[in-house]
Amino acid sequence: QVQLVESGGGLVEPGGSLRLSCAASGFTFSMYPMTWYRQAPGKEREMVAEISPAGGSPTYADSVKGRYFISRDNAENEVYLQMNDLKPEDTAVYYCSREAEYWGQGTQVTVSS
DSSP states (O other): OOEEEEEOOEEEOTTOOEEEEEEEESSOGGGSOEEEEEEOTTSOOEEEEEEOTTSOOOEEOTTTTTTEEEEEETTTTEEEEEEOSOOGGGOEEEEEEETTTEEOOOEEEEEOO
16 A cells, blocks of 8 residues: 655754655555645645655755755665755655655654754
């Protein structure tokens, strides 16, 4: 069955960086676009970044453009989210998803001094 497992979240000070990973299994990873979402307390889940099956054509939410970078390793069945210059408003649970149909359990990112 499809499984997505995120890791790499944590507590970081404003201006810091984190790299999230999502390990995928149970499907042919290289055939699907992959997406990172986030959900802050009291807010709706929002798309953060998406990457095509071959790893090109990344798209980003306006709020993270120039700070976040999505990548993938099809040989390792993993997708990554490099997050730089983090801000308190980036605090959320981050999820990876396959086509908004399958979801991981999420990883908490907290940006605070």
